[in-house]
Amino acid sequence: MNDSQVIELIRKGQTEAYGDLVRQYHKRVMGYCFSMLSNRTDADEAAQDIFVKAYQNLDKFKGDSSFSTWLYRITANHCLDILRKRNRRKNVSLDNLVEQEGSQVQKLFATSSSADRHLENAQLAHKILSTLSEDQRQILTMREAEGLEYQEIAETLGCSLDAVKGRLARARKQLQENLRHIQKSWDVQNVETKREKDL
Amino acid sequence: MKHDELKEKLLGLYDGPVSEKERTWVETHLACCEDCSAAMEEYKKTAAHLFAVPTFSEADEDIFTAKVMARVREKVLAPSLSFSQLAFRWLLPLAGSTVVAAWVLFSVLPSTPELANNINDPSFFTPQTVSINDNALTPVALTSSNEEMVVGWMRQ
Structure with a gap:
């Protein structure tokens, strides 16, 4: 049974059929929430809210796009709202990050594969990603964490393919620049510490 | 396309929507350019670390x-519950008080002789100034008989 048929059943009153959709899209929604929020508890809560919100708005789903794109749009907007609220309270600057977490950043990239990443690393990765704007983080998460195609990203964000290309390129460039800045500052700190020890 | 230009657009050209001709060109360039392939590898490694997604079991x-389904069921049941609650908590008492008010206004009041006469007089509804008697606000001194009375109440 495809998504449209399941939605039809739900509209006819078979609420329990919604469980199939939840099960089907759980990994994608949860994965996106985790990449954006970098906290499993927050991601779980956000993902639940997203599915409940999608259920409540199922009448508004006209079928112009696929259900997955529509659900993804709700997911993206919901996570963006949470991030904006968070960032109003706390803003991570690059220099603060270098000062506080310099050595940890080195460790993060020293691990051989993503499977080695522990909770601590996840929090650190979150801090590094927090140095980007919410929009940059959003588009990078869609492409890098979720592996969405450019066309899917364009449909989800409601923009053109060219806009996706441009935004993605800028976000990647910014991320690389931030990492280079962290790396450079950390190298300078290391040299200074070594010099102090030698003296 | 020159090397610098390509390096700038490398990732977009690599994973973005490109023509078959462009893809072949990028792949050929990557195979022979160490600088570009190293930049690509570095970015891929970075992305793998930063965007790793945890696994979820069944x-x-x-x-x-x-x-989710528990919350959805709550939402499904919520509208009928809230309507019945609304009916019992607000609508029924409101309807009851309206009926009582109407009965008092149209049946009881007109049958009261004094009111029935006055109700037709327009001045009956005009507010009248009320003067406060100053003496009413002054405390009353307790006389000996009053004191005895109070003591009697206390004893009781």
């Missing part, structure tokens, strides 16, 4: 689905 999925 049990996680089941628990999650159960939580």
Whole structure:
């Protein structure tokens, strides 16, 4: 049974059929929430809210796009709202990050594969990603964490393919620049510490 | 396309929507340019570290689905519940008080002789100034008989 048929059943009153959709899209929604929020508890809560919100708005789903794109749009907007609220309270600057977490950043990239990443690393990765704007983080998460195609990203964000290309390129460039800045500052700190020890 | 230009657009050209001709060109260039292939590898490694997604077991999925469905069921039942609650808490008492008020206004008041006469007089509804008697606000001194009376009440 495809998504449209399941939605039809739900509209006819078979609420329990919604469980199939939840099960089907759980990994994608949860994965996106985790990449954006970098906290499993927050991601779980956000993902639940997203599915409940999608259920409540199922009448508004006209079928112009696929259900997955529509659900993804709700997911993206919901996570963006949470991030904006968070960032109003706390803003991570690059220099603060270098000062506080310099050595940890080195460790993060020293691990051989993503499977080695522990909770601590996840929090650190979150801090590094927090140095980007919410929009940059959003588009990078869609492409890098979720592996969405450019066309899917364009449909989800409601923009053109060219806009996706441009935004993605800028976000990647910014991320690389931030990492280079962290790396450079950390190298300078290391040299200074070594010099102090030698003296 | 020159090397610098390509390096700038490398990732977009590599994973973005490009023509078959462009893709072949990029792949050929990557195969022979160490600088570009190193930049590409570095970015891929960075992305793998920063955007790693945790794995979810089937049990996680089941628990999650159960939580969502419980909330969905609540939402489905909520509208009928709230309507009945609304009816019992507000609509019935409101209807009852309206009926009582109407009965008092149209049946009881007109049958009261004094009111029935006055109700037709327009001045009956005009507010009248009320003067406060100054003496009413001054405390009353307790006389000996009053004191005895109070003491009697206290004893009782």
